Amino acid sequence: MMEASSSPSTASAGFAIRPAAPADLEAIVRLIHGLAEFEKLTHLVQVTPESLAPHLFGERPVAEALVADRAGRVVAFALFFTNFSTFLAKPGLYLEDLFVEPAERGLGIGQALLEHLARLAATRGCGRFEWSVLDWNEGAIRFYQRLGATVMPDWRICRIAGPALAAFAEPRPD
Numbered sequence: 001m002m003e004a005s006s007s008p009s010t011a012s013a014g015f016a017i018r019p020a021a022p023a024d025l026e027a028i029v030r031l032i033h034g035l036a037e038f039e040k041l042t043h044l045v046q047v048t049p050e051s052l053a054p055h056l057f058g059e060r061p062v063a064e065a066l067v068a069d070r071a072g073r074v075v076a077f078a079l080f081f082t083n084f085s086t087f088l089a090k091p092g093l094y095l096e097d098l099f100v101e102p103a104e105r106g107l108g109i110g111q112a113l114l115e116h117l118a119r120l121a122a123t124r125g126c127g128r129f130e131w132s133v134l135d136w137n138e139g140a141i142r143f144y145q146r147l148g149a150t151v152m153p154d155w156r157i158c159r160i161a162g163p164a165l166a167a168f169a170e171p172r173p174d
Contacts, residue, residue, distance in 0.1 A: 013107050017116050020065035020077065022057050025049035027074035031133060035099040040132060042106060063096065068109045076100040078113040083130075090127030093117060098131070114147060132157060 020028060023142050029049050036045045055062050056079075068076035078098040082091050095117060100109045122127040133151065141151055160168050 013068040013109075013112075015068050015075070015104075015107065015109055015112070017066055017112055020056060020067045022053065023079075024065075024067050024074055025053055025056075027115065028067065028077050028079075031074070031099050031101070032097070034101060035097055038099070066113055068100070068104075068113060070104060070107075070109075076109045076113060077105040078117060080117060082124075082126075084108055085101045085127050088127035090125065092128035092130060093121035093124065093126045095129070095131035110143070111147065 026049050027133055029047055029052060032047050033042070033045060036042045055063055063079055063081040065080070066078045067074045076099060078095060080093055080095045083094045084090070085092050095114075098110060099115075117131050133144060144149065
């Protein structure tokens with residue numbers, strides 16, 4: 001479980017980073033919709049507070065989230081989960097999504113969320129902290145590189161979803 005924390009620099013900037021709570025679900029879903037709009041993927045969004053709740057706060061959570069709170073309002077989130085590196089034989093921390101409301105950008109919230117996650121990965125003994133970035137998001141790519149991240153040019157994400165996943169999962173005759 002994550003511990004709540006805000007560094008002095010985040011407190012002086014007027015925001016706090018903390019683990020998400022069930023009361024944050026509406027705000028997280030609102031931010032997910034904002035992210036989808038930014039990425040031009042609103043047609044893919046199916047998330048609701050009710051569908052997200054068991055995966056973050058249920059009996060067997062599969063993901064965790066941080067939120068950035070500014071003046072009593074959630075203005076950013078980072079959703080992440082544990083993965084595993086067979087080469088390193090260590091767990092990793094994978095950042096699925098991070099989004100800061102456009103009006104709240106430039107305050108260091110995104111960097112604070114990434115730094116918090118890096119500390120969490122180090123504390124948990126992770127061998128890697130990874131995420132993906134859209135190839136057209138040049139500003140984010142430059143930002144991540146300035147932080148020391150390597151954009152992996154030779155790797156591509158493979159995905160089977162929806163009807164293709166259902167069809168692939170069907171048992172095959174011998």
